Amino acid sequence: MPSPLTPILLLLLLTTTATAATSQDSDLESDCTNRWIHIRHLPPEFNLDLLTNCSEYPLFDNFCPYISNHGLGQKTHNSSHSWYRTDPFMLELIFHRRMFEYPCLTSDPDLADAVYIPYYAGIDSLKYLFGPEVNSSFRHGLDFFHYLAHLDTPSIWNKNLGHDHFLVMARPAWDFSQPLSNDPPIFGTSFLELPEFYNVTALTFEARAYPWQEQAIPYPTSFHPPNLAFFESWLNRVRKSRRSTLMLFAGGGGISANPNVRRSIRLECDNVTNMNTNGTGYSKFCEFLDCSNGVCEHDPIKFMKPMLQSSFCLQPPGDTPTSRSTFDGILAGCIPVFFEELSVKRQYGWHLPESEYDEFSVFIQKEDVVFKGVRILDVLMSIPRSEVRRKREKVLEMIGRVMYRKHGSSLGLRSKKDAFDIAIEVTLQRIKSRKQQLADQR
Ligand SMILES: *[C@@H]1O[C@H](CO)[C@@H](O)[C@H](O)[C@H]1NC(C)=O
Ligand SMILES: *[C@@H]1O[C@H](CO)[C@@H](O)[C@H](O)[C@H]1NC(C)=O
Ligand SMILES: *[C@@H]1O[C@H](CO)[C@@H](O)[C@H](O)[C@H]1NC(C)=O
Ligand SMILES: *[C@@H]1O[C@H](CO)[C@@H](O)[C@H](O)[C@H]1NC(C)=O
Ligand SMILES: *[C@@H]1O[C@H](CO)[C@@H](O)[C@H](O)[C@H]1NC(C)=O
Numbered sequence: 001m002p003s004p005l006t007p008i009l010l011l012l013l014l015t016t017t018a019t020a021a022t023s024q025d026s027d028l029e030s031d032c033t034n035r036w037i038h039i040r041h042l043p044p045e046f047n048l049d050l051l052t053n054c055s056e057y058p059l060f061d062n063f064c065p066y067i068s069n070h071g072l073g074q075k076t077h078n079s080s081h082s083w084y085r086t087d088p089f090m091l092e093l094i095f096h097r098r099m100f101e102y103p104c105l106t107s108d109p110d111l112a113d114a115v116y117i118p119y120y121a122g123i124d125s126l127k128y129l130f131g132p133e134v135n136s137s138f139r140h141g142l143d144f145f146h147y148l149a150h151l152d153t154p155s156i157w158n159k160n161l162g163h164d165h166f167l168v169m170a171r172p173a174w175d176f177s178q179p180l181s182n183d184p185p186i187f188g189t190s191f192l193e194l195p196e197f198y199n200v201t202a203l204t205f206e207a208r209a210y211p212w213q214e215q216a217i218p219y220p221t222s223f224h225p226p227n228l229a230f231f232e233s234w235l236n237r238v239r240k241s242r243r244s245t246l247m248l249f250a251g252g253g254g255i256s257a258n259p260n261v262r263r264s265i266r267l268e269c270d271n272v273t274n275m276n277t278n279g280t281g282y283s284k285f286c287e288f289l290d291c292s293n294g295v296c297e298h299d300p301i302k303f304m305k306p307m308l309q310s311s312f313c314l315q316p317p318g319d320t321p322t323s324r325s326t327f328d329g330i331l332a333g334c335i336p337v338f339f340e341e342l343s344v345k346r347q348y349g350w351h352l353p354e355s356e357y358d359e360f361s362v363f364i365q366k367e368d369v370v371f372k373g374v375r376i377l378d379v380l381m382s383i384p385r386s387e388v389r390r391k392r393e394k395v396l397e398m399i400g401r402v403m404y405r406k407h408g409s410s411l412g413l414r415s416k417k418d419a420f421d422i423a424i425e426v427t428l429q430r431i432k433s434r435k436q437q438l439a440d441q442r
């Protein structure tokens with residue numbers, strides 16, 4: 001295992017590349033009106049220092065290998081330009097690095113429309129979730145709040161009482177939503193339950209059903225192209241790929257005897273595998289790629305190939321309704337099949353407009369599959385070819401919006417909005433309306 005960058009080296013890289021990037025970017029989108037962002041200065045205990053313990057959580061993977069390349073992880077191969085062994089929990093680092101390229105940064109908090117807090121909240125939560133402080137997880141965020149609102153230039157917080165602050169928390173919001181009254185906690189910290197942080201916008205992988213603070217943004221995939229040519233050549237490959245499998249399930253679970261949608265998928269997949277596909281245009285109806293125990297997680301080749309060869313990718317809920325796999329599938333041009341509304345429709349509205357879900361995905365109610373004998377195969381085979389083609393075109397259009405391009409990428413690619421750009425753009429709009437509400441109250 002390679003050792004992670006030392007925090008100091010990482011910090012140097014962050015600051016030096018930042019200056020280069022901002023000056024280069026200044027003419028890209030010259031109008032910064034309403035778009036100024038101030039990055040709050042934090043002591044390293046709230047971000048870089050947290051990386052030094054990357055191998056010290058016995059109940060959690062050693063995440064040292066995934067820190068490299070500013071959180072993209074190592075390249076899949078030495079010759080690879082766009083593909084990395086990315087761990088989604090590293091989005092806090094990826095975001096931090098990309099922030100330095102943002103063209104409208106200001107060092108003056110008074111000029112800022114929004115304030116980014118480069119706190120690695122998810123990584124800091126590991127000591128509560130999997131570490132020695134498991135019994136004091138209600139404390140997550142308290143010292144940090146004290147720093148933000150009292151120790152360091154309190155006027156930055158007080159100007160808008162935190163309504164203009166935002167941060168990334170690279171885990172599902174459930175992991176931070178433990179009621180303060182649960183003592184000892186079941187699982188999760190109470191960060192999002194603390195009144196101290198009610199006013200802050202948190203970007204998470206999954207939001208609760210009726211959230212106030214958080215907004216779900218895409219999980220990072222392993223694809224981080226450095227320029228337009230690599231991005232377009234991938235799109236071409238996806239468009240031309242021969243999809244000889246009707247449906248793919250890449251995941252784990254479904255082994256228990258209790259009825260649940262993963263189990264139904266497993267059984268149906270076994271059952272239809274030997275069915276005659278003559279005349280259907282497919283050579284296989286179903287492929288079940290066993291990704292149990294995280295075997296696929298950092299090995300994108302394992303699942304990207306089958307996804308490229310499949311027409312539909314089944315995206316059942318797992319421990320939580322959403323998963324990274326949804327975005328891997330979109331990246332491969334594989335039409336997602338959802339089984340639960342919370343899986344995406346009520347989540348990723350900023351990146352995948354709610355009105356367009358029917359145009360790029362298929363929805364089958366999970367109860368229909370588990371209890372009413374609806375066969376997924378029959379539903380998918382009944383969709384006319386022309387509609388399948390239209391859906392796939394729509395999925396292809398989404399690729400650029402849900403991927404996180406590589407930091408320092410070429411100007412051509414920067415002119416397209418990726419997941420980061422969209423997250424920032426809508427965060428700014430949201431903060432603007434929050435501040436307006438606050439001003440009306442005052
Ligand atoms: C890292 O772990 C050591 C002991 O395992 C602990 O003393 C130290 O406070 C931890 N550092 C951080 C930044 O969490
Ligand atoms: C990849 O590059 C690293 C360092 O640049 C080198 O140590 C390693 O041997 C290379 N691996 C292959 C398979 O070429
Ligand atoms: C947390 O609390 C439980 C029950 O109160 C106890 O068994 C456990 O040892 C505690 N864990 C730590 C790390 O203190
Ligand atoms: C959050 O904003 C409300 C007003 O909208 C304010 O009353 C409250 O004190 C703020 N919370 C913090 C922790 O600043
Ligand atoms: C397998 O398919 C046959 C029809 O092809 C059906 O009768 C049977 O119920 C199916 N079994 C399961 C477990 O889905």
Ligand SMILES: *[C@@H]1O[C@H](CO)[C@@H](O)[C@H](O)[C@H]1NC(C)=O
Pocket residue numbers: 276278
């Ligand atoms: C599929 O069709 C081919 C001819 O198109 C035929 O030779 C073959 O026997 C058929 N297979 C099955 C299983 O029906």
